[in-house]
Amino acid sequence: MSGEPMKKKRRLSGFGMIASTDELYEQRCSLPIYPARSKLVNEIRKTSSVIVIGETGSGKTTQIPQYVSEAGLVKNAMIACTQPRRVAAITVAQRVAMEMNVELGKEVGYCVRFDDMTSAQTKIKYMTDGMLLREALLDPLLLRYNMVILDEAHERTIHTDVLFGIVKDAQKKRKDGVHHPLKIVVMSATMDVDHFSRYFNNCNVLYLEGRQYPIEIFYCNQPQSDYLFSAVVSIFQIHQEEPPGHDILVFLTGQEEIEAVVKSVRDIAQDLSTDYPRLFVCPMYAALPPSQQLKIFQPTPQGARKVIIATNIAETSVTIQGIKHVIDTGKVKARSYRAGSGLDILKVQWLSKAQAWQRTGRSGREDSGTCWRLYTEEEFEALPDNTIPEIQRCNLASVVLQLLALGIPNILEFDFIDKPSSEAIIGALDQLHLLSAVEKTDQIQLTPFGKRMVMFPLEPQFSRILLMAKEYSCLEEVLTIVSMLSVESVLHTPHSKRENALAARKKFESSDGDFIMLLNIYKAYRAVKGNKEWCFENFINGRHMQTALDVRQQLHGMCLKARLTIQSCGQNTSAIRKCMTSGLFMNSAELQRDGEYLTLDRRQSVYIHPSSCLFQCKPAYVLYSELVHTSKCYMRNLCVVDPEWLYEAAPTYFKRRYSKNT
Numbered sequence: 077m078s079g080e081p082m083k084k085k086r087r088l089s090g091f092g093m094i095a096s097t098d099e100l101y102e103q104r105c106s107l108p109i110y111p112a113r114s115k116l117v118n119e120i121r122k123t124s125s126v127i128v129i130g131e132t133g134s135g136k137t138t139q140i141p142q143y144v145s146e147a148g149l150v151k152n153a154m155i156a157c158t159q160p161r162r163v164a165a166i167t168v169a170q171r172v173a174m175e176m177n178v179e180l181g182k183e184v185g186y187c188v189r190f191d192d193m194t195s196a197q198t199k200i201k202y203m204t205d206g207m208l209l210r211e212a213l214l215d216p217l218l219l220r221y222n223m224v225i226l227d228e229a230h231e232r233t234i235h236t237d238v239l240f241g242i243v244k245d246a247q248k249k250r251k252d253g254v255h256h257p258l259k260i261v262v263m264s265a266t267m268d269v270d271h272f273s274r275y276f277n278n279c280n281v282l283y284l285e286g287r288q289y290p291i292e293i294f295y296c297n298q299p300q301s302d303y304l305f306s307a308v309v310s311i312f313q314i315h316q317e318e319p320p321g322h323d324i325l326v327f328l329t330g331q332e333e334i335e336a337v338v339k340s341v342r343d344i345a346q347d348l349s350t351d352y353p354r355l356f357v358c359p360m361y362a363a364l365p366p367s368q369q370l371k372i373f374q375p376t377p378q379g380a381r382k383v384i385i386a387t388n389i390a391e392t393s394v395t396i397q398g399i400k401h402v403i404d405t406g407k408v409k410a411r412s413y414r415a416g417s418g419l420d421i422l423k424v425q426w427l428s429k430a431q432a433w434q435r436t437g438r439s440g441r442e443d444s445g446t447c448w449r450l451y452t453e454e455e456f457e458a459l460p461d462n463t464i465p466e467i468q469r470c471n472l473a474s475v476v477l478q479l480l481a482l483g484i485p486n487i488l489e490f491d492f493i494d495k496p497s498s499e500a501i502i503g504a505l506d507q508l509h510l511l512s513a514v515e516k517t518d519q520i521q522l523t524p525f526g527k528r529m530v531m532f533p534l535e536p537q538f539s540r541i542l543l544m545a546k547e548y549s550c551l552e553e554v555l556t557i558v559s560m561l562s563v564e565s566v567l568h569t570p571h572s573k574r575e576n577a578l579a580a581r582k583k584f585e586s587s588d589g590d591f592i593m594l595l596n597i598y599k600a601y602r603a604v605k606g607n608k609e610w611c612f613e614n615f616i617n618g619r620h621m622q623t624a625l626d627v628r629q630q631l632h633g634m635c636l637k638a639r640l641t642i643q644s645c646g647q648n649t650s651a652i653r654k655c656m657t658s659g660l661f662m663n664s665a666e667l668q669r670d671g672e673y674l675t676l677d678r679r680q681s682v683y684i685h686p687s688s689c690l691f692q693c694k695p696a697y698v699l700y701s702e703l704v705h706t707s708k709c710y711m712r713n714l715c716v717v718d719p720e721w722l723y724e725a726a727p728t729y730f731k732r733r734y735s736k737n738t
């Protein structure tokens with residue numbers, strides 16, 4: 077029967093848990109989406125586009141591709157299912173391979189930046205939205221797929237937003253009778269359905285019946301000045317009052333504060349009387365090693381309680397069972413952008429009402445639940461209804477470069493579901509012009525240099541660095557630095573052993589800054605062949621190092637393909653720093669007489685991040701790889717530079733800035 081989940085016999089062992097195929101089959105059949113499967117398959121069969129709305133955990137991501145494949149709708153092509161997050165693409169593919177009892181990478185695979193787990197047999201491909209966008213560069217009609225599922229549409233990431241336009245255009249062009257048709261499925265937990273339906277030619281919307289039990293919501297009486305402290309207090313208040321087995325999910329904004337709160341909660345729990353249930357504290361964020369991420373899915377032992385402290389990854393991307401209480405700090409870390417400066421800043425900010433409801437809904441899935449909002453009802457009322465799409469608050473340089481590479485010359489006329497401001501688009505074009513990627517004749521077009529930049533899956537400034545390395549004979553070195561900057565930090569600084577970690581790091585440090593330090597770490601790691609003990613003793617995250625090596629190998633391959641010669645400049649760190657300046661000159665800051673730094677473009681006040689090896693130093697001019705806004709605006713990953721190098725890298729830019737600032 078069409079859409080019937082397939083049943084195979086064999087025992088499977090996952091990470092520490094054993095689930096038989098029978099059990100998996102039963103789990104599949106008990107999902108809220110299961111009763112709707114024939115209706116879904118029929119709808120997808122008869123129309124070209126459909127929107128599916130259903131609560132997190134109802135089974136959209138894992139089941140719909142399987143139903144479609146079981147119903148024989150895939151034929152000789154593939155289904156792409158996009159995810160805004162890498163972790164989601166990987167874990168969902170693992171889960172689906174397990175449910176289908178196939179090896180990951182065969183019929184079911186995933187593809188994320190620098191990690192492709194697919195093969196010629198792959199029919200269901202989970203991928204990040206960014207990867208599908210890259211594929212569109214080579215194949216704008218997406219002919220390898222006969223269905224594209226744009227998942228987590230409500231997240232409105234910049235890549236998903238661009239994909240809406242590209243997929244819609246590909247579908248229209250493939251209605252020519254020559255090509256096989258393309259089906260589009262847009263999936264989401266909550267969203268402005270009418271807006272989406274209108275955009276996709278008034279397509280139908282299917283609502284899945286979710287399970288939702290009543291949820292009691294508590295607000296604070298007064299605004300909270302320290303949401304981390306309030307979160308810890310709330311955890312113990314619930315812990316002391318509620319029976320064991322009622323798990324707690326806490327929403328925070330990032331790795332550092334999560335680790336800090338995990339530590340406080342563990343410390344306090346140790347001193348608690350044994351009358352209270354045992355407390356299992358699990359952090360959850362994207363950079364956490366996969367084995368530790370899986371801990372949150374393991375059932376809580378009898379008589380104990382689990383507390384999961386997560387980023388907004390737990391809002392919709394992953395489903396956790398057993399949650400009875402949600403603590404919502406009301407905060408989220410998001411990119412924001414100031415048009416004009418062209419820079420993205422990662423900043424902790426208030427969430428939207430839609431996100432707050434999504435968090436609330438994480439309790440009350442299996443029984444009634446509670447949600448503790450660590451803000452007042454007035455503060456809630458003042459929140460915006462929906463999150464502003466990323467495309468309207470991010471630097472567009474990378475996306476504009478890709479759209480130009482796709483042959484879309486008039487970006488302002490591209491069929492965006494929500495248009496970014498023309499100021500932002502012009503700003504991006506301006507930046508690309510400074511990076512010598514575009515030229516403005518009667519029409520805006522990519523330069524030959526710009527076309528080569530598109531070959532690398534990197535932000536344009538980093539692609540430029542690789543391409544400019546020839547001039548400084550240092551591709552060997554900048555390849556390493558760019559790879560190290562493309563992965564999560566390789567520095568492991570546990571709270572309890574901070575001093576030891578900093579002492580161990582001393583030998584890698586450089587007065588030239590973090591870029592050179594990263595290079596030193598890489599060389600030392602290679603010299604000991606990635607020895608685990610060495611990593612442990614030196615507080616280096618071996619897993620992230622391994623990823624950096626892997627990324628480097630792939631970028632190395634791309635450089636060879638681009639016919640670049642891999643040369644080394646030896647100990648000449650000036651050559652390396654000059655080369656880095658050629659791409660990152662827009663990320664520069666100058667020391668002021670009062671000992672503070674101002675960025676060169678917008679004269680914005682910035683500080684050296686405590687994780688930098690230059691934290692105690694005051695070089696006159698620095699480059700940085702990114703700005704992070706927590707209590708202050710911090711520059712991360714610094715490099716000492718000469719002001720002349722900045723000027724040489726972009727004379728017109730600095731001339732213009734200089735005349736503006738004086």
Ligand code: CDP
Pocket residue numbers: 107130131132133134135136137138139167168171392395
């Ligand atoms: O996409 P949606 O949020 O509707 O649900 P899903 O991701 O397809 O998840 C459906 C169910 O599959 C969840 O409730 C989990 O029980 C299970 N699942 C899992 O065990 N491990 C995963 N990595 C993903 C899903």
Ligand code: MG
Pocket residue numbers: 133136137138227392393
């Ligand atoms: Mg999903």
